[in-house]
Amino acid sequence: MTAATAAAGSSSRRGLDLPRGARIGLAVAAILAGALLPLFVDGGGGFIDDATVALAYVVMALGLNIIVGFAGLLDLGYVAFFAIGAYTMGYFGSLFHITANHGKGIHILVSGPAANLPGIHLNFLIIIVLAIVATTIAGMVIGLPTLRLRGDYIAIVTLAFGEIVQRIAINGDEIKAFGTQLTAGRQGITPVDKIDLPFLAPFTSLELRPWYWVAFALVLIALFVNFRLRDSRLGRAWIALREDEVAAVSMGVPLVKTKLLAYGTGAAFGGVSGAFLGSYLNTVNADQFQFSFSIFVLAMIILGGLGSIWGVVVGAVVLSFINNRLIPDVLNDVPAKIGLNFDLTELSFGIFGFLLVIMMVLRPEGLIPERRRQIELQSGIEDLAVAEESVYEAKVP
Amino acid sequence: MAATSLPAAQPRALRAVRKFASQYGLIAVLLIMPVAFGIHDLRSEGDLSRLGNNLVDGLSNGSIWALVAIGYTLVYGIVELINFAHGEVFMLGSFVSAGFFGTIGLTAATGVPGLVAGLVLTLLVSMIALGVLNVMIERVAYRPLRNAPKLAPLITAVGFSFILQNVGLLWRGGSQQGIEDLIDSQKELVNFVGLSITHGDMLAIAVTIPLVLAMTAFISRSRLGKAMRATAQDPDAARLMGINVDTTISATFLLGGMLAGAAGLIYALYQTTIWYFQGFTAGLIAFTAAVMGGIGNIRGAVLGGLIIGGIQQISDNRIGSEWTPAIVFAYLVLIMVFKPSGLLGEQTREAG
Numbered sequence: 001m002t003a004a005t006a007a008a009g010s011s012s013r014r015g016l017d018l019p020r021g022a023r024i025g026l027a028v029a030a031i032l033a034g035a036l037l038p039l040f041v042d043g044g045g046g047f048i049d050d051a052t053v054a055l056a057y058v059v060m061a062l063g064l065n066i067i068v069g070f071a072g073l074l075d076l077g078y079v080a081f082f083a084i085g086a087y088t089m090g091y092f093g094s095l096f097h098i099t100a101n102h103g104k105g106i107h108i109l110v111s112g113p114a115a116n117l118p119g120i121h122l123n124f125l126i127i128i129v130l131a132i133v134a135t136t137i138a139g140m141v142i143g144l145p146t147l148r149l150r151g152d153y154i155a156i157v158t159l160a161f162g163e164i165v166q167r168i169a170i171n172g173d174e175i176k177a178f179g180t181q182l183t184a185g186r187q188g189i190t191p192v193d194k195i196d197l198p199f200l201a202p203f204t205s206l207e208l209r210p211w212y213w214v215a216f217a218l219v220l221i222a223l224f225v226n227f228r229l230r231d232s233r234l235g236r237a238w239i240a241l242r243e244d245e246v247a248a249v250s251m252g253v254p255l256v257k258t259k260l261l262a263y264g265t266g267a268a269f270g271g272v273s274g275a276f277l278g279s280y281l282n283t284v285n286a287d288q289f290q291f292s293f294s295i296f297v298l299a300m301i302i303l304g305g306l307g308s309i310w311g312v313v314v315g316a317v318v319l320s321f322i323n324n325r326l327i328p329d330v331l332n333d334v335p336a337k338i339g340l341n342f343d344l345t346e347l348s349f350g351i352f353g354f355l356l357v358i359m360m361v362l363r364p365e366g367l368i369p370e371r372r373r374q375i376e377l378q379s380g381i382e383d384l385a386v387a388e389e390s391v392y393e394a395k396v397p
Numbered sequence: 398m399a400a401t402s403l404p405a406a407q408p409r410a411l412r413a414v415r416k417f418a419s420q421y422g423l424i425a426v427l428l429i430m431p432v433a434f435g436i437h438d439l440r441s442e443g444d445l446s447r448l449g450n451n452l453v454d455g456l457s458n459g460s461i462w463a464l465v466a467i468g469y470t471l472v473y474g475i476v477e478l479i480n481f482a483h484g485e486v487f488m489l490g491s492f493v494s495a496g497f498f499g500t501i502g503l504t505a506a507t508g509v510p511g512l513v514a515g516l517v518l519t520l521l522v523s524m525i526a527l528g529v530l531n532v533m534i535e536r537v538a539y540r541p542l543r544n545a546p547k548l549a550p551l552i553t554a555v556g557f558s559f560i561l562q563n564v565g566l567l568w569r570g571g572s573q574q575g576i577e578d579l580i581d582s583q584k585e586l587v588n589f590v591g592l593s594i595t596h597g598d599m600l601a602i603a604v605t606i607p608l609v610l611a612m613t614a615f616i617s618r619s620r621l622g623k624a625m626r627a628t629a630q631d632p633d634a635a636r637l638m639g640i641n642v643d644t645t646i647s648a649t650f651l652l653g654g655m656l657a658g659a660a661g662l663i664y665a666l667y668q669t670t671i672w673y674f675q676g677f678t679a680g681l682i683a684f685t686a687a688v689m690g691g692i693g694n695i696r697g698a699v700l701g702g703l704i705i706g707g708i709q710q711i712s713d714n715r716i717g718s719e720w721t722p723a724i725v726f727a728y729l730v731l732i733m734v735f736k737p738s739g740l741l742g743e744q745t746r747e748a749g
Binding site: 149342357361 | 550557688722
């Protein structure tokens with residue numbers, strides 16, 4: 001038993017220890033492959049659609065990874081940031097505020113069809129900045145009541161916030177402020193402006209490649225920020241807080257600032273991704289922002305490996321393809337074939353729940369574990385084994 | 398624990414304000430809604446019967462939340478885990494009860510003796526089935542992770558809650574289902590100074606009070622209850638004293654599941670509609686109740702359940718039921734801000 005765990009531990013550790021050159025090569029190859037992928041597939045097809053959504057989910061998962069993976073604050077209300085980002089897009093890039101400026105509309109740096117419509121229309125880049133500001137503030141506000149709390153309590157407070165945001169999104173059509181509704185509720189804000197970048201023609205829903213590349217660029221930025229943050233003073237402070245809060249605080253890590261920055265940065269990625277998805281999916285609908293989505297994103301980072309940046313990328317891509325392609329398109333008629341009467345899509349969250357349980361019981365460190373966490377998990381077991389052995393030996397005369 | 402993380406030197410006035418807020422802030426926050434609507438009622442209608450009726454309904458609803466909240470509080474007290482799947486166990490309690498009394502042929506036309514006997518039988522079946530289910534969940538999802546980082550069992554709990562939700566979805570489909578109104582739950586039984594007490598209210602109170610009394614007696618008197626309290630205090634020391642910690646934890650989950658099963662039956666009879674998603678909201682509401690009372694404290698869970706029931710009814714009746722979850726969760730956040738240890742709770746390791 002002990003020999004087996006030790007062997008398993010050392011083999012998987014050896015498997016990860018690629019030389020630095022090989023790792024950089026692998027990363028560059030992955031990025032090149034990702035960037036060139038759209039050239040080889042149909043620009044309006046289902047695959048590139050799924051891939052674009054997957055990339056948006058990667059951005060979101062990388063954000064949640066900062067909160068949960070780096071700082072160890074279990075956030076079960078991440079969907080709130082998705083919602084706030086998406087509503088920023090809806091507010092400032094659609095017909096939603098149709099009475100703005102006496103029906104003539106407000107337009108800042110927009111071209112194409114949106115330039116002549118009523119409502120507020122801002123350039124996508126401005127909206128991204130606004131979404132980042134809004135979600136960072138929201139993240140810090142959500143973080144404030146959790147500062148005194150730890151562990152499970154943080155989970156439940158963030159969950160409560162996520163639910164409150166969802167309730168406001170659903171019922172916001174009852175609330176009137178400044179002549180317009182707060183949200184469009186379950187009907188959704190639609191249509192939403194297409195992305196309009198300087199020097200490029202406005203995007204269309206027929207040609208999906210530009211969307212893919214924008215999402216890919218967002219992923220690259222998110223990756224860069226993640227790596228730089230992880231290796232920075234702030235990143236080390238997060239990890240110190242995650243490992244032992246009391247010790248970290250007594251070593252001079254500023255608790256309030258560090259935690260709030262984790263919430264704020266993590267939330268900002270959710271906002272960016274939410275704004276992108278709002279435009280890409282062409283709707284901002286309250287039904288998108290359910291608790292199960294928070295769990296969906298959480299499952300991505302658990303599957304990939306908490307705190308491990310590449311693991312999170314893999315986990316997000318895998319899960320989003322399982323959700324958008326494998327379950328609805330490939331496996332959906334399996335229950336019917338074996339004589340059961342239900343849709344597999346209904347059960348997708350049961351499947352994700354099952355995945356969470358299996359991962360936690362069998363491989364809690366994830367597919368591509370973060371080195372620190374892996375060592376912690378495995379050396380913990382080994383130390384225990386050693387201790388047992390020594391007790392056993394002591395009994396033998 | 399919070400003391401280490403907060404700056405130590407504070408002006409005396411600020412400290413006094415903080416102390417005052419943490420002592421009375423929660424109570425003040427709790428009183429806002431009833432007092433505001435009470436004044437409103439007195440102004441517009443001249444008496445408090447509407448508020449009173451809200452509170453009566455709140456008590457019976459709250460007794461359901463109390464039963465579920467005890468499950469949370471027992472489990473949290475002993476393994477320091479929020480059993481996210483508990484709401485779903487409650488939901489399956491409704492499903493099992495509805496399925497069982499359908500199978501044994503209870504209808505609204507059954508005579509009173511038959512109905513009482515059938516419902517008692519249903520109650521027992523539901524309690525046993527869900528108690529066993531809860532024990533099995535603990536075996537599969539939590540026990541293997543007892544020495545893992547704290548995040549791990551929480552995540553399997555969330556996972557299990559989704560699995561059970563989908564079991565419910567497969568069982569009864571995705572829409573709300575009406576079930577036979579066995580006890581004529583909205584019929585008025587007594588009218589006492591303008592307060593109308595219905596069959597449903599009576600049932601909720603009549604099942605909850607004996608169960609809660611039995612539970613507290615069990616925990617404070619029996620040997621196993623003593624073992625549970627010892628394990629909650631210090632699992633390692635309990636083990637050294639010869640207590641079988643695994644059995645004790647299983648027993649805790651059994652008790653929690655049984656109460657959730659009972660709550661499921663009451664809910665099904667009281668509301669006469671059930672659906673697979675009822676457990677999610679109910680779980681969160683009951684958890685809020687447990688935290689409000691002070692987690693780990695059974696009397697606190699009951700008190701919290703009743704208070705939350707009142708808040709929920711007032712909000713359903715005055716503000717709109719679509720806002721009720723948001724209001725309850727806002728209360729949860731406020732409790733966390735003012736007094737994480739709850740009304741009756743002591744300071745715990747987590748919520749210092």
